[in-house]
Amino acid sequence: AAGVIQSPRHLIKEKRETATLKCYPIPRHDTVYWYQQGPGQDPQFLISFYEKMQSDKGSIPDRFSAQQFSDYHSELNMSSLELGDSALYFCASSRSDRVGDTQYFGPGTRLTVL
Amino acid sequence: AQSVAQPEDQVNVAEGNPLTVKCTYSVSGNPYLFWYVQYPNRGLQFLLKYITGDNLVKGSYGFEAEFNKSQTSFHLKKPSALVSDSALYFCALRGGATNKLIFGTGTLLAVQP
Numbered sequence: 001a002a003g004v005i006q007s008p009r010h011l012i013k014e015k016r017e018t019a020t021l022k023c024y025p026i027p028r029h030d031t032v033y034w035y036q037q038g039p040g041q042d043p044q045f046l047i048s049f050y051e052k053m054q055s056d057k058g059s060i061p062d063r064f065s066a067q068q069f070s071d072y073h074s075e076l077n078m079s080s081l082e083l084g085d086s087a088l089y090f091c092a093s094s095r096s097d098r099v100g101d102t103q104y105f106g107p108g109t110r111l112t113v114l
Numbered sequence: 115a116q117s118v119a120q121p122e123d124q125v126n127v128a129e130g131n132p133l134t135v136k137c138t139y140s141v142s143g144n145p146y147l148f149w150y151v152q153y154p155n156r157g158l159q160f161l162l163k164y165i166t167g168d169n170l171v172k173g174s175y176g177f178e179a180e181f182n183k184s185q186t187s188f189h190l191k192k193p194s195a196l197v198s199d200s201a202l203y204f205c206a207l208r209g210g211a212t213n214k215l216i217f218g219t220g221t222l223l224a225v226q227p
Binding site: 004031033035041042043044045048050055056058090092097099100102103104105106107108110 | 146148150155156157158159160163165166204208212213214215216217218219220
């Protein structure tokens with residue numbers, strides 16, 4: 001079965017640079033979520049989109065922005081990167097934004113900021 | 115406020131023995147509870163969920179979980195542990211009007227051969 005695809009899988013950036021993470025949801029899933037998992041921590045919700053509109057927002061820094069495109073893929077744009085942004089970034093998708101729908105996670109993008 | 119607690123950082127069990135990974139939650143309204151497993155350098159894999167109905171939920175790889183409303187718990191169980199079950203397990207809650215998952219701090223399961 002098709003899964004959530006994330007690219008790139010690994011990314012190394014310098015402080016103050018920008019990064020773009022991409023997420024391709026499972027086919028026919030219209031809802032996408034972004035989570036950040038710091039070293040040894042649990043995943044923290046950043047932002048979600050349903051039918052290309054932002055549906056919920058968590059602890060996402062103002063330096064980050066995201067959007068969902070017409071083909072339902074999503075991109076997380078990160079600017080003025082800081083050392084503390086080093087983390088594993090997960091994208092998840094679900095069939096809809098109903099609370100009972102399961103979120104299926106991608107393999108993650110490991111971002112290292114030097 | 116909604117929250118999830120996993121009181122054990124690590125659970126050790128011998129292969130073939132039953133295992134339990136504990137999870138308690140706090141939410142106003144109906145809880146929607148999930149278990150995910152994370153292997154090293156991998157994404158989160160969905161195991162099972164409780165939405166409504168039977169309190170005993172069966173999931174992938176022989177895992178099951180019991181929802182207990184009075185104790186606000188959703189413990190993950192497996193009758194016979196395998197070494198390959200060794201991984202990090204996260205309990206997660208989705209409740210109220212939000213569609214985000216709130217995760218517990220994770221429990222590292224170590225199954226000894």
